[in-house]
Amino acid sequence: MPRLSSSRILTAAVSAVLAVYTSLAAAGDDGHKDHPARDGAPLELAVLGTYSTRLGPTSAEIVAFDASSARLFVSNAVTSTIDIVDARDPAHLVKTASIDVSAFGVPNSVSVGAGVVAVAIEAVPKTNPGFVAFFKSDGELINSVQVGAQPDMLRFTPD
Numbered sequence: 001m002p003r004l005s006s007s008r009i010l011t012a013a014v015s016a017v018l019a020v021y022t023s024l025a026a027a028g029d030d031g032h033k034d035h036p037a038r039d040g041a042p043l044e045l046a047v048l049g050t051y052s053t054r055l056g057p058t059s060a061e062i063v064a065f066d067a068s069s070a071r072l073f074v075s076n077a078v079t080s081t082i083d084i085v086d087a088r089d090p091a092h093l094v095k096t097a098s099i100d101v102s103a104f105g106v107p108n109s110v111s112v113g114a115g116v117v118a119v120a121i122e123a124v125p126k127t128n129p130g131f132v133a134f135f136k137s138d139g140e141l142i143n144s145v146q147v148g149a150q151p152d153m154l155r156f157t158p159d
Contacts, residue, residue: 056078059076063075068114081107106124113157117137130148
């Protein structure tokens with residue numbers, strides 16, 4: 001099986017996120033409810049745009065989309081940042097800023113809900129307790145909490 005580069009994986013992830021979001025938004029769905037396809041038709045995905053850090057593997061691992069700001073938040077373990085990417089024009093994705101989380105450690109995951117960006121951050125060394133840091137969608141730190149070692153997979157729920 002061929003090895004996929006991180007930029008190809010990110011391209012697929014960004015394409016899937018944008019395609020699904022666009023189809024849900026067109027259907028009037030807020031994207032937070034699990035439901036079967038409305039008409040039973042298969043989901044069709046198309047590449048709308050790509051973004052690459054050009055920094056190699058783990059430089060763009062997890063992507064979260066914030067519909068209210070039309071921004072992608074991309075975890076970058078190489079630079080210990082969360083890249084903020086303007087996605088208003090999916091054909092021309094542009095990095096506009098970064099959230100530096102190096103004071104906490106290395107980002108493992110990112111999630112967005114109600115305009116809040118949550119980042120799971122692995123401490124250095126990775127066996128030490130990690131952190132979850134909360135930011136506004138412009139990158140301003142709201143707060144952080146210490147959690148167990150190697151936190152991962154954050155998710156906001158509707159409730």
